[in-house]
Amino acid sequence: MNGDDPSAVGPAPLRRFWRTALGFWSGDGAWIPWTLIALLTVCVVTQLLVQYRLNIWNRDFFNALERRDGREILQQTYLLPALAAGSIGLAVIAVWGRMTFQRSWREWLTTRLLALWLGHENYRRLDNGPGEPQLAEYRIAEDARIATDAPIDLLVGLLSSVLTAATFVVVLWTVGGSLEIDGFGTSLELPGYLVFASIAYAAMTTGAMILVGRRMAHVIERKNQAESELKFAVAHLRDLPRTATGQDDGQDAPAYLALAEVIRQWRYLCGQHVRTTLVSHGNTLLAPLVGLILCVPQYIHETMSLGEVTQAAAAFAAVQGAFNWLVDNYPRLAEWASSASRVGVLLFGLDVLRSADVGAKAS
Helix, strand or coil, X not given: CCCCCCCCCCHHHHHHHHHHHHHXXXXXXXXXXXXXXXXXXXXXXXXXXXXXXXXXXXXXXHHHHHHCCHHHHHHHHHHHHHHHHHHHHHHHHHHHHHHHHHHHHHHHHHHHHHHHHHHHHHHHHHXXXXXXXXXXXXXXXXXXXXHHHHHHHHHHHHHHHHHHHHHHHHHHHHHHXXXXXXXXXXXXXXXXXXXXXXHHHHHHHHHHHHHHXXXXXXXXXXXXXXXXXXXXXXXXXXXXXXXXXCCCCHHHCHHHHHHHXXXXXXXXXXXXXXHHHHHHHHHHHHHHHHHHHHHXXXXXXXXXXXXHHHHHHXXXXXXXXXXXXXXXXXXXXXXXXXXXXXXXXXXXXXXXXXXXXXXXXXX
């Protein structure tokens, strides 16, 4: 995509999107988003408390196994269903709150986009304007949905990640203790080594994701544009002469050309997902194992019990999940940036028409 492309993902279209979309948070109905955000925040904090208690449960249960303490094992077994029920209940409430927010925001934004697009016959004037076709139908129906769905998921996930990292870093520092390294006749003590190891590991995986997925937003934007052009071409097939869809010259019809472009863009997108999956799936597999391996020296030297090893490994995995928020959400973030930019470009186009109307009245 060159720099002259009006639909390019960039700060200006995103700012234009937010200028309109944030209107949902003010006005007469502002109590809806703020109430739902408060509910989701309470769910995130309470869920974190449950996860912290489960982390302690890990330690107590495996310490009881190591001691072969049947009574303690039984008590921990009875406690687990209560913790699981609490976590499941909070997850259900969070899903309801998140999807209610997304549904309300999408309805609000789509209603306003439709009003702007239909007013003053802007739908006709926009299609006849210069540059790449706006194909507003797709932007209003599909891009507006993605642009209002993703921010809530990403915001709730980011809040959860920040709080999780802050909580379980303390667990890693406390449980992991210090690691003594002997070599060349000297002894070096590294305090909180699990914390530093988790930060280094997260930096490596996040850097790898940014490197391999740096073009994903661009590819998704081009794929969305190709999809909208295909829908436009197929919708207008009925208006073409009969021969335009005949067997002999069907390959030259706009719909077939648009389909070829869609397949080409999907091929590029597949390559992007393959590369990002190498990083994300590899991290999902390795993070818990890396945490266990890092605890082995402490367990061998009997400075960690078996329960503390499992507690530290679970905390390490939790910290990795928090630190790697970008790794896990990079494709979703790129798709949101693409769709929000496309809505912003549509709003820019409508702004131009409104300015033209004002200028015509003034003259």
